[in-house]
Structure formats: structure tokens, C-alpha cells
Amino acid sequence: MWESYVAVLPANWLNWTAVWRRNYIAWKKAALVSILGSLGDPMIYLFGLGTGLSVMVGRVEGMSYIAFLATGMVATSAMTASTFETIYAAFARMRDQRSWQAILYTQLTLGDIVIGELVWAATKALLAGTAIATVAAILGYAVWSSILYVVPVIALTGIAFASLAMIVAAIAPNYEYFIFYQTLILTPMLFLSGAVFPVTQLPANVQQVVAFLPLAHSIDLVRPAMFGRPVADVMFHLGVLVLFGVMPFFISTALLRRRLMS
Amino acid sequence: MTATAISLVDVTKAYNGRTVVDRFSFFVKAGECFGLLGPNGAGKSTITRMVLGMTPPDVGKITVLGAPVPAQARLARAGIGVVPQFDDLDQEFTVRENLLVFGRYFNMSTRQIEAVIPSLLEFARLEGKADARAAELSGGMRRRLMLARALINDPQLLILDEPTTGLDPHARHLIWERLRSLLGRGKTILLTTHFMEEAERLCDRLCVLEEGRKIAEGRPQALIDEQIGCQVIEVSGGNPYELQALMNGCAQRIEVSGETLFCYSSTPDQVRLQLRELSDLRLLQRPPNLEDVFLRLTGREMKD
Incomplete structure (x- = not known):
């Protein structure tokens, strides 16, 4: 049992790149549509909510509401981009297109495939998050130099959420199942993590839950940085995101082995 | 190069208490084409998945290209090429x-x-x-x-799962011709099929499967000679059970499958003579094939 689990773990440090490159070739064929798709949603939120609400809300934590929201949207867009890539696109490659099955007949292991998919999903998160950070900087809501610092955080956020979503994809019997994950996990996380309003507005006992939400840690890193403020507890927040990236990987790989290789 | 490309010894696999492969053993020599022949659900795909290390056996020992599988399946797969049944x-x-x-x-x-x-x-x-x-x-x-x-990857072993299912005859013959050219180059082939003609044309040896068990193994022609060994006359268009009574004297064996009567006889002329009086019958005399072997062994037609 243990031996056969070890056999499906990544065979080496670089095998996953073959899977990443396959997805890149596929993405390149429809890059424009894909970029517009992953940017459209957060931008609409940003300008729809931001311009409308900032009139009523005024300043939040010493910044304009639209700036507050923009920094939250950077992390949130990374979350949604990598989650959707995993539960829809990677799930389709795993189940409907049989791409994974074809790869399993080669020198790659299941673990190689999963890592390739996670890094690919994080790449899409990176595109979406960085684009919004850039727009925020252009509009004067963020410090330009902060983008360099924010980019790795966006990538790590992408890995963490792709890794979580991979567990969901591993156990989901069909696409309908993903609605539960979106409405019961992701949407509440968006509101509890300080993306659209400060966490301090939440009841005290709810605030305790926030510490367990990866999105909250991502926002705690991104928001102050984008405003050129000092970031508190950097290593702690990074550590939590790394944990959310690594632990679910081993779980999802075990679940996928049971699903695909029993 | 190892002389034995694949060996399975006493392999059993069950899903949810249902035995899919039952104490199954076979070996494939390097350079030969070996066929796993059986209807859908006989366990052919499960066996190929086990050979590739995609599915661990419950019991039994599998060695492929010298590597124990599934423990070192990745090593084995370096020398394997796979053509799966479904387009991926x-x-x-x-x-x-x-x-x-x-x-x-x-x-x-x-x-x-x-x-x-x-x-x-x-x-x-x-x-x-x-x-x-x-x-x-x-x-x-x-x-x-x-x-x-x-x-x-220039593999020495090819595993083909139903390689011509769903293809038209022309496309099918081209695939067979290509596979023979690979055998000519010294490649080893493990082929699963429910297609008799394919097995007869390509396989050096084959094994017939039913419900996860091996029911016969050998060279296609040897199996046919050993199990049938005479001409076959297919009779259709009449009531097969009435006809059966007529021919009992001049046939070694008679099988009824659907509306067709299969009459195995070394004196086919006598059978024709018996049936001459009856009009509306369609007669087809032909040499025996693997389909007959399967019918003989299981009492059923292989066609699904």
C-alpha cells in the first residue's frame, strides 16, 4: 500500500514541466480569450463595487475604498483563477479528455501530473493577479515597486488554491459538485478574508476563523505591500500559504491514485 | 533484451467483491505477437492495465521487461508504447x-x-x-x-487495446499491415481484441478469455485444428432445431446460435445432400476459425 503510494509521487524535480508545457501550448491557441476571461470578472467587481461604494464608504484603513478593494482583488483573482483552472480545466483533462490517462502510460507519474497542473494553475493566477496589480498601480492605487514583491505572493496563493481545488477535483463525481465548493467555501472566504471589507468588522468569534483561511493570509501580505507600508508577520503568512500548497498535494495525489489507478 | 517480455503468474483482481481476473497466468516472449481474445468484460483491459502498472493485482506476480510491476512500473514503461482503446x-x-x-x-x-x-x-x-x-x-x-x-520512445514492447475497433475495413487493413511491419522489426506486441480475424492474422500465440479465466491458449491454427479440425457449414433460413435432427448422422457436432445452425463435419458433402430437398435454406461452407473455437468452448458467440 505504502510502496504503491510512493510509486506515484513525483519521479524527479523536473518531470512536471512536460505537463506545464502541454497546457501552455493549448493555452496559447486561445490566449486572448483566456486573458480577457480571467481579467474581466475582477475588473468588473473593482470598478462596479469600487466606484459605487467608495462614494458611500469613504476611507477604509486610511485608504480610499476602491484602493482597499483593488488590493483585495489581486489576491482574490489569484484564488479564483487557479481554482477554476483546476476544477474545470484540469478536471476535464483528467476525466473527459483522458489526457492524464495517456500521460500515465509514459515516464511521468501521477504526482508529476498533479504538480504540472498545480504550477500551471498558479501561472494563470499569476497572470490574473499581476494584471490587476498593474492596473491598480496605473490608477495610482498602489506603489509601482510593490509589484515585484507581490508577484511571488500571487504565485504562492495560486499554488495554495490549486492544491485545495485538486482535492475537490479528485473526489468530485461531476461538474455539478463544484458548485458546492464555490458557494460553501470560496464565496464565504471572499467575505471573511478582508477582501471587500476589513476583517475587524466581523464579530470577534468569527475573526478567529479568519486565521485558518489562506486568502486572509494572502491579503495580509499583498495589501500593506501595495500601499508601501511595512508588512507584519511575513514568514508566518508565507508559511501558512506554503502549508496550504503542500499538504493538500499529498492528499489529492492519494485520492487521485484511488480514483484512477485502483 | 530479456527473452520474456511479459509474465503474469497467478494474478487475481477483484472489484467490489466481483472477480474480474481469476488466477490468470501467461507469458509473452520477446519478438512475438500475443493476443488476449475475449468478449467485452472478459478482463482483457484489466489485464493490460495491470501489465502497465495502472492497477495493482490483489494476488500474483507481474514482471514486464525485467521489472517487477507495479513496484517498478515506471522503469518498465520506458520500454513500452501504448495504443489505448479510446481516442485520447x-x-x-x-x-x-x-x-x-x-x-x-x-x-x-x-x-x-x-x-x-x-x-x-x-x-x-x-x-x-x-x-x-x-x-x-x-x-x-x-x-x-x-x-x-x-x-x-522507440519501445521494444507495444501494448494495443482493441487497435482496430470502430475502423472501416480499409483503415483496419492498413493498421494490420503496419503492425506486421513492426513485428518484422523485432518489436513485441501484446494485443487485446474481440475480433477473431485480427487475432488470426496477427497473433503468433493467443489466449482466449472468459469471465477473467483462461479457457484456451496456443497458436491460432493449432487451437482451431485441436478444437474443431473439420469443415463448418452454416445453415440459416430454417428452424435450426428441426434441421439439427436431420443432420445428426453426418456431423461431428452441431451448435445453434441465434437463427444459425453451425454444423461441424468432415463429410460436408453428405450434409449438403441431406439438406438438398429443403428449399429456402442458405448454406455457407467454410474452413473453421477462432469464432468456432470460442463457440465450442463457451457455447456462445463471441460477437457482442
């Missing part, structure tokens, strides 16, 4: 991209892959199609692309 090409990718992407799964560099693509395209008779999308190809071309893809 990247439909939006061109023929060339499909090969490029697949070569990378074997840790080949782009340059190494580009170097072998022309000969693979030539082998698969897809020379003019390098830049066509897989989705634009005909069923036969797609299957040949899957065969080319399976050869990208």
Missing part, C-alpha cells in the same frame, strides 16, 4: 504537436523529438498531415497517429 489525442493540437508533447513525457528534448517525427509520420502514412489538427483527421488516421505516438 489532444484534439486541438496538430499532429506534430501531439507527438512533441508526448515525447516530452518521456523526457526527450525538443530536438530529439523533432529528429524522429519525420520517420514516425512516414511510418503512420501521415506525411502530409503534420500541421493538421487531430480533430480534422479520419478515424483511421487518428488511430495511426496514436500508433506513431506510441513509438516515440
Whole structure:
């Protein structure tokens, strides 16, 4: 049992790149549509909510509401981009297109495939998050130099959420199942993590839950940085995101082995 | 090169308490074409999955190209090419991209892959199609692309799961011809099929499966001679049970399957004589084949 689990773990440090490159070739064929798709949603939120609400809300934590929201949207867009890539696109490659099955007949292991998919999903998160950070900087809501610092955080956020979503994809019997994950996990996380309003507005006992939400840690890193403020507890927040990236990987790989290789 | 490409010893596999493969043993010699023959659900696909290390056996020992499977399946797979039953090409990718992407799964560099693509395209008779999308190809071309893809790592062993199912006769003959040319180059082939003609044409040896058990094994012609050994007359158009009574004297054995009566006889002329009086009957005299072997062994037709 243990031996056969070890056999499906990544065979080496670089095998996953073959899977990443396959997805890149596929993405390149429809890059424009894909970029517009992953940017459209957060931008609409940003300008729809931001311009409308900032009139009523005024300043939040010493910044304009639209700036507050923009920094939250950077992390949130990374979350949604990598989650959707995993539960829809990677799930389709795993189940409907049989791409994974074809790869399993080669020198790659299941673990190689999963890592390739996670890094690919994080790449899409990176595109979406960085684009919004850039727009925020252009509009004067963020410090330009902060983008360099924010980019790795966006990538790590992408890995963490792709890794979580991979567990969901591993156990989901069909696409309908993903609605539960979106409405019961992701949407509440968006509101509890300080993306659209400060966490301090939440009841005290709810605030305790926030510490367990990866999105909250991502926002705690991104928001102050984008405003050129000092970031508190950097290593702690990074550590939590790394944990959310690594632990679910081993779980999802075990679940996928049971699903695909029993 | 090991003399035995594949060996399975006393392998059993059950899913949810239902035994799919039951104490099954076979071996494939290097350079031969071995067929697993049986109707859908006989356990052929499960056996090939176990050979590839995709499914661990509950009991039994599997060795492929000298490596214990599934423990070192990855080592074995370096020397294996697989043509799966279902189309798993990247439909939006061109023929060339499909090969490029697949070569990378074997840790080949782009340059190494580009170097072998022309000969693979030539082998698969897809020379003019390098830049066509897989989705634009005909069923036969797609299957040949899957065969080319399976050869990208220059494997010594090919595993083909129902390689011509769903193809028209022309496309099917082209695949068979290509497979024979691979055997000519010394490749080893493990083939699963429910298609008798395919097994007879390609396989050096084969084994007939029913419900996860081996019911016969040997060279196709030897199996036919041993199990049947006489001419077959198929009679249709009458009541098979009434006809059966008429022919009991001049046939070794009579089987009824559906509306057709299969009369096995070494004196076919006498059978014809018996039936001469009856009009409206359609008679077909032919040499025996593997279908008859299967019918003989199981009492059922193989066709699903």
C-alpha cells in the first residue's frame, strides 16, 4: 500500500514541466480569450463595487475604498483563477479528455501530473493577479515597486488554491459538485478574508476563523505591500500559504491514485 | 533484451467483491505477437492495465521487461508504447504537436523529438498531415497517429487495446499491415481484441478469455485444428432445431446460435445432400476459425 503510494509521487524535480508545457501550448491557441476571461470578472467587481461604494464608504484603513478593494482583488483573482483552472480545466483533462490517462502510460507519474497542473494553475493566477496589480498601480492605487514583491505572493496563493481545488477535483463525481465548493467555501472566504471589507468588522468569534483561511493570509501580505507600508508577520503568512500548497498535494495525489489507478 | 517480455503468474483482481481476473497466468516472449481474445468484460483491459502498472493485482506476480510491476512500473514503461482503446489525442493540437508533447513525457528534448517525427509520420502514412489538427483527421488516421505516438520512445514492447475497433475495413487493413511491419522489426506486441480475424492474422500465440479465466491458449491454427479440425457449414433460413435432427448422422457436432445452425463435419458433402430437398435454406461452407473455437468452448458467440 505504502510502496504503491510512493510509486506515484513525483519521479524527479523536473518531470512536471512536460505537463506545464502541454497546457501552455493549448493555452496559447486561445490566449486572448483566456486573458480577457480571467481579467474581466475582477475588473468588473473593482470598478462596479469600487466606484459605487467608495462614494458611500469613504476611507477604509486610511485608504480610499476602491484602493482597499483593488488590493483585495489581486489576491482574490489569484484564488479564483487557479481554482477554476483546476476544477474545470484540469478536471476535464483528467476525466473527459483522458489526457492524464495517456500521460500515465509514459515516464511521468501521477504526482508529476498533479504538480504540472498545480504550477500551471498558479501561472494563470499569476497572470490574473499581476494584471490587476498593474492596473491598480496605473490608477495610482498602489506603489509601482510593490509589484515585484507581490508577484511571488500571487504565485504562492495560486499554488495554495490549486492544491485545495485538486482535492475537490479528485473526489468530485461531476461538474455539478463544484458548485458546492464555490458557494460553501470560496464565496464565504471572499467575505471573511478582508477582501471587500476589513476583517475587524466581523464579530470577534468569527475573526478567529479568519486565521485558518489562506486568502486572509494572502491579503495580509499583498495589501500593506501595495500601499508601501511595512508588512507584519511575513514568514508566518508565507508559511501558512506554503502549508496550504503542500499538504493538500499529498492528499489529492492519494485520492487521485484511488480514483484512477485502483 | 530479456527473452520474456511479459509474465503474469497467478494474478487475481477483484472489484467490489466481483472477480474480474481469476488466477490468470501467461507469458509473452520477446519478438512475438500475443493476443488476449475475449468478449467485452472478459478482463482483457484489466489485464493490460495491470501489465502497465495502472492497477495493482490483489494476488500474483507481474514482471514486464525485467521489472517487477507495479513496484517498478515506471522503469518498465520506458520500454513500452501504448495504443489505448479510446481516442485520447489532444484534439486541438496538430499532429506534430501531439507527438512533441508526448515525447516530452518521456523526457526527450525538443530536438530529439523533432529528429524522429519525420520517420514516425512516414511510418503512420501521415506525411502530409503534420500541421493538421487531430480533430480534422479520419478515424483511421487518428488511430495511426496514436500508433506513431506510441513509438516515440522507440519501445521494444507495444501494448494495443482493441487497435482496430470502430475502423472501416480499409483503415483496419492498413493498421494490420503496419503492425506486421513492426513485428518484422523485432518489436513485441501484446494485443487485446474481440475480433477473431485480427487475432488470426496477427497473433503468433493467443489466449482466449472468459469471465477473467483462461479457457484456451496456443497458436491460432493449432487451437482451431485441436478444437474443431473439420469443415463448418452454416445453415440459416430454417428452424435450426428441426434441421439439427436431420443432420445428426453426418456431423461431428452441431451448435445453434441465434437463427444459425453451425454444423461441424468432415463429410460436408453428405450434409449438403441431406439438406438438398429443403428449399429456402442458405448454406455457407467454410474452413473453421477462432469464432468456432470460442463457440465450442463457451457455447456462445463471441460477437457482442
